[in-house]
Structure formats: C-alpha cells, structure tokens
Amino acid sequence: MDKPSKIALYAIGAVIVLMMIAEITKPKALNWRDSYAAADKIPLGCYVLFNELKEVSNKTIKTSTKTAFENLKDVETNEKTVSLFINNGIHFDKQDSESLIKYVEDGNSVFISTNYIYGVLSDTLNINIGSDIYNFFKKPSLNSFTSTSLKHNERRFKDVIENSFFTSLDTLNAIALGTTHVNKTEKDPNDSIPETNINFIKVPFGKNNGAFYIHTNPFAFSNYHMLNGNDVYAATVLSFLPKNQIIWDNYYKSGRKVITSPLRFVLQNPALKWAFYITLISLLLFVIFKGKRTQRIIPVVEPLKNASLDFTKTIGDLYYQHGDYTNIINNKIQYFLEQIRSKYYLNTNELSENFISKLAIKSSNKKEDTKALIDYIVYLKSKNTHTEPDLIQLNKLIETFTKNNI
Structure with a gap:
C-alpha cells in the first residue's frame, strides 16, 4: 500500500473514532413521557413523591403491582388504609370498580389524581372530568383550595400542565376541596366554561367513614413540579387524606414495566418463573460440565515392524x-x-x-x-x-x- 492510501485510510479511521466518541459523550435527550411510576426519576415520574411519603409516613408504604381487584382482596379488613392512584388517565373495569366501592364502604379511602376517568366508578360517583382544550388546556393555572386558611398553599403551575376539571359532579354528595383558575385573554361569546373550575373533591361513601378523593391535576405530583417549588401544593392535597397506612398503586401507570417477552405468562407466574429459571440454570450447568468435548478413544497403533x-x-x-x-x-x-x-x-x-x-x-x-x-x-x-x-x-x-x- 502506497503512502497516500495509508494517509487516507488513517484519516477515515480517525473520523470514525471521533464520531463514535461524539455519539457516546453527547448528552441524552430528556425523557418527557408520562410515567408516574415510583421508580422513575424522569420529569413525569413519581420518584420524589414516593420517597417523601416514606419519610413522613409513620407506617411502611405498601406497593401494589396488581389490579385493584387482585390487590384489595388481600387487604386486611381490620386495619384502615388509603390507596393512592396517580396517572394521567385511569380506567377501572367493572370488577376493579366494584372492588374499590366495597373497599371504601368498609371504611377505607381512595385517592385518585388523573386527567381522565371513566367507566363504572365514574358513573357510580356521578362525576365527569373534562377540559377546555381550545382555551386553556395547557395555559398557566392557579391551583387553590376552597378553605381560606390554605390560601398560602396555593400554587401557579406555569408549564408542564394539562388543565382538567370536573365538568359535572353530584353536588349533594361531593365536597369541593380545590379549584383551578385560568385567565382567558380572549373570550369567546359562545364559551360557557368559567375561568375557575373545581379540580379536587371528596365523595363520602358508605356508612363507615370511607371516601373517594378525586383530583384532576396528576402533574402536581410529578418530579418536575415537586422539585420546582410546587411540593407544598402536593403535600396540602395529600393532607386531606386520613392518616392511615398508604397503599401505593404501581399498576395503573403509563410507565408501568410490562413484560413484552413471549414468555410473559410464564414470567408473571411465580411458580412457572422459578421452574423456568431452574431449567435454564440446569442446562447451563450441563453445558459447562457435560458439554465439554469428550476426547475420542485413542486407537491402538501397532509399532512398525523392523523390516x-x-x-x-x-x-x-x-x-x-x-x-x-x-x-x-x-x-x-x-x-x-x-x-x-x-x-x-x-x-x-x-x-x-x-x-x-x-x-x-x-x-x-x-x-x-x-x-x-x-x-x-x-x-x-x-x-x-x-x-x-x-x-x-x-x-x-x-x-x-x-x-x-x-
């Protein structure tokens, strides 16, 4: 190879190396996906809130990775608890909704913070959540409390927000605890939605002091707002809940870890999962100890005759x-x-x-x-x-x- 060819080859190699270094060292793009999972440290995760709850709670926090029906059937009835559901959208099927209603009727409490809720539970509580997407869907909003004593705990959410509120509720049973206010700079004459709307209610349910707490601003509990001065608002919202043991939902999450492997049925069943792992380990040990190349039998070579x-x-x-x-x-x-x-x-x-x-x-x-x-x-x-x-x-x-x- 002549000298010019070598120089060109070295130059190409240097460019490739520099590109690899640049790719490795460049900062990762910020992940803005909705998560609300307790383990996620991304802006819209709930790592900060979950760990703060562990610090302030005088009881251990239980974590649920199952549906409401599967989880609540194992909850002890002699101890009152509070179940927390936080996500941008939550849907309970009929079985889950009936389990939650029975759970609250027994004197427990359920806190739900979401932009959207529908199904049997919303019909039972006679509530609807919506938003004015044409006027102030993502505009800065002032989240306040109906109690004047909590005036100093209100916070203005300037960004990373979706302003949802109750479009209808059972005024005979629901108790308004908080509101959201958005200034409309340009008012449409046909716009009947007021600037201030209810976004936090309490719905007592049953005869054992159980209640549903419905909140429409899950963004307030995300890492982004908890670390940007809005943690006081989130703490005030949670202060309305009874001081009982907390059950943190980690199932109804946009960032829930889902097993996408074809073996997901096996891996989700503890007995089958361990049987699968033991089989893999056994095969590995077999390969290590028995899979070695066995030396073939050395044939007997007759010595050459002295001709x-x-x-x-x-x-x-x-x-x-x-x-x-x-x-x-x-x-x-x-x-x-x-x-x-x-x-x-x-x-x-x-x-x-x-x-x-x-x-x-x-x-x-x-x-x-x-x-x-x-x-x-x-x-x-x-x-x-x-x-x-x-x-x-x-x-x-x-x-x-x-x-x-x-």
Missing part, C-alpha cells in the same frame, strides 16, 4: 538353503568386527595379541575366551571353503562373547 531384520533373516535363510557357508561366515565376521570398531573403538586390521588383550578388557570377557574367538576368526579367514560345522562353531563363540557385553 530390515526380516530382510536379513530372509537373506540368511537363502544363503543357508543354498549351502553358501563361506559367504555367511565372511558376512558374520565382518559384522562382528564392525561392532568391535563402533563400540570399543579398536582397530581390527591387525588381530594381534595386543588387540586381544584390549578387547578382553573392554568387553569384560576372559582373555582365554577372547583369544579363542579371535584365533578362530583368523583361522576361518585363512580358509577358502567352509563347512556347516565351521559356521556353527563361529556362531557359538560369538554368542558366548556377546552374552556379557554386546
């Missing part, structure tokens, strides 16, 4: 069958003398007395036996023809000699 020995034996048999004893004796003598040279480093050109003495010492043989072998070799070398007894005798002497050393 040279077989070849030598074959050649020797051929010589022996043809009666060529002289050739066999000469080869045997040459092989023996080669062993003497390679092992004892002795010169075999002259088979003298001196050679016999050195060979006897180095081979750890008796001098007489060594001399008998060498003399017999000299004798055989002097003969022109040989017989079978000559070969047998030579072999016997060599075997006797080599038995101790070679």
Whole structure:
C-alpha cells in the first residue's frame, strides 16, 4: 500500500473514532413521557413523591403491582388504609370498580389524581372530568383550595400542565376541596366554561367513614413540579387524606414495566418463573460440565515392524538353503568386527595379541575366551571353503562373547 492510501485510510479511521466518541459523550435527550411510576426519576415520574411519603409516613408504604381487584382482596379488613392512584388517565373495569366501592364502604379511602376517568366508578360517583382544550388546556393555572386558611398553599403551575376539571359532579354528595383558575385573554361569546373550575373533591361513601378523593391535576405530583417549588401544593392535597397506612398503586401507570417477552405468562407466574429459571440454570450447568468435548478413544497403533531384520533373516535363510557357508561366515565376521570398531573403538586390521588383550578388557570377557574367538576368526579367514560345522562353531563363540557385553 502506497503512502497516500495509508494517509487516507488513517484519516477515515480517525473520523470514525471521533464520531463514535461524539455519539457516546453527547448528552441524552430528556425523557418527557408520562410515567408516574415510583421508580422513575424522569420529569413525569413519581420518584420524589414516593420517597417523601416514606419519610413522613409513620407506617411502611405498601406497593401494589396488581389490579385493584387482585390487590384489595388481600387487604386486611381490620386495619384502615388509603390507596393512592396517580396517572394521567385511569380506567377501572367493572370488577376493579366494584372492588374499590366495597373497599371504601368498609371504611377505607381512595385517592385518585388523573386527567381522565371513566367507566363504572365514574358513573357510580356521578362525576365527569373534562377540559377546555381550545382555551386553556395547557395555559398557566392557579391551583387553590376552597378553605381560606390554605390560601398560602396555593400554587401557579406555569408549564408542564394539562388543565382538567370536573365538568359535572353530584353536588349533594361531593365536597369541593380545590379549584383551578385560568385567565382567558380572549373570550369567546359562545364559551360557557368559567375561568375557575373545581379540580379536587371528596365523595363520602358508605356508612363507615370511607371516601373517594378525586383530583384532576396528576402533574402536581410529578418530579418536575415537586422539585420546582410546587411540593407544598402536593403535600396540602395529600393532607386531606386520613392518616392511615398508604397503599401505593404501581399498576395503573403509563410507565408501568410490562413484560413484552413471549414468555410473559410464564414470567408473571411465580411458580412457572422459578421452574423456568431452574431449567435454564440446569442446562447451563450441563453445558459447562457435560458439554465439554469428550476426547475420542485413542486407537491402538501397532509399532512398525523392523523390516530390515526380516530382510536379513530372509537373506540368511537363502544363503543357508543354498549351502553358501563361506559367504555367511565372511558376512558374520565382518559384522562382528564392525561392532568391535563402533563400540570399543579398536582397530581390527591387525588381530594381534595386543588387540586381544584390549578387547578382553573392554568387553569384560576372559582373555582365554577372547583369544579363542579371535584365533578362530583368523583361522576361518585363512580358509577358502567352509563347512556347516565351521559356521556353527563361529556362531557359538560369538554368542558366548556377546552374552556379557554386546
């Protein structure tokens, strides 16, 4: 690769790295989605409120992640409680509504703060919630209380607000506790909605001092307003509730964590969920301990045969069958003398007395036996023809000699 190509390649790589760094380090966009969940720290979550309630309450706060029907059937009847429902929109089905009505009839209280409520519960309480979306849906509004002693606790919500209010209610049973006021800069002659409307009521229900508290400004309880000076208003609204144990609803939330996995039925059932987890762990352990590659059986490899020995034996048999004893004796003598040279480093050109003495010492043989072998070799070398007894005798002497050393 030439130099210009390398420079271009490095430049492209540097640009990619810088883009990755910029993407990683850039600030995350603020999440403005409706949540109202106790664990969410985003502007419209309820993390601040939930933790403040834990600080000021003299009793532990119970958290419900089930429907009203499923949760309230497990609530002890001998202790009065207050259930808190806060969300931008809440819908209770018939079964949930009947459970809430029975719950309040038993002397408990329900607090609901929402922009929209409909269904059996709203029909039973004879209330409707709406808003003037053409005039002051998201305009700054002053949220006040009907009690003049709470004048200093009213707050103006300038932004992050949806001004909902009661469009109709049962004036014989409902008690107005708070209002919302919006200044209309341009009044439509056909506009019959006043600037001040009720947004907080109490509806006593049953004969055991139970009550529904309905509030139409859930934004007041969000992290955004709790941390921007409007926490006093939220605290004042909640101060109307009985000082009983609080049940915090974490089910009817826009930010509720929903399992979207195809296994959601299994994961929502505790028994099936643990069975599923145990199965996964068991499979993992199986893979770790049994899934390793098992070493295959090592085949038995027969050692290679020494073909040279077989070849030598074959050649020797051929010589022996043809009666060529002289050739066999000469080869045997040459092989023996080669062993003497390679092992004892002795010169075999002259088979003298001196050679016999050195060979006897180095081979750890008796001098007489060594001399008998060498003399017999000299004798055989002097003969022109040989017989079978000559070969047998030579072999016997060599075997006797080599038995101790070679």
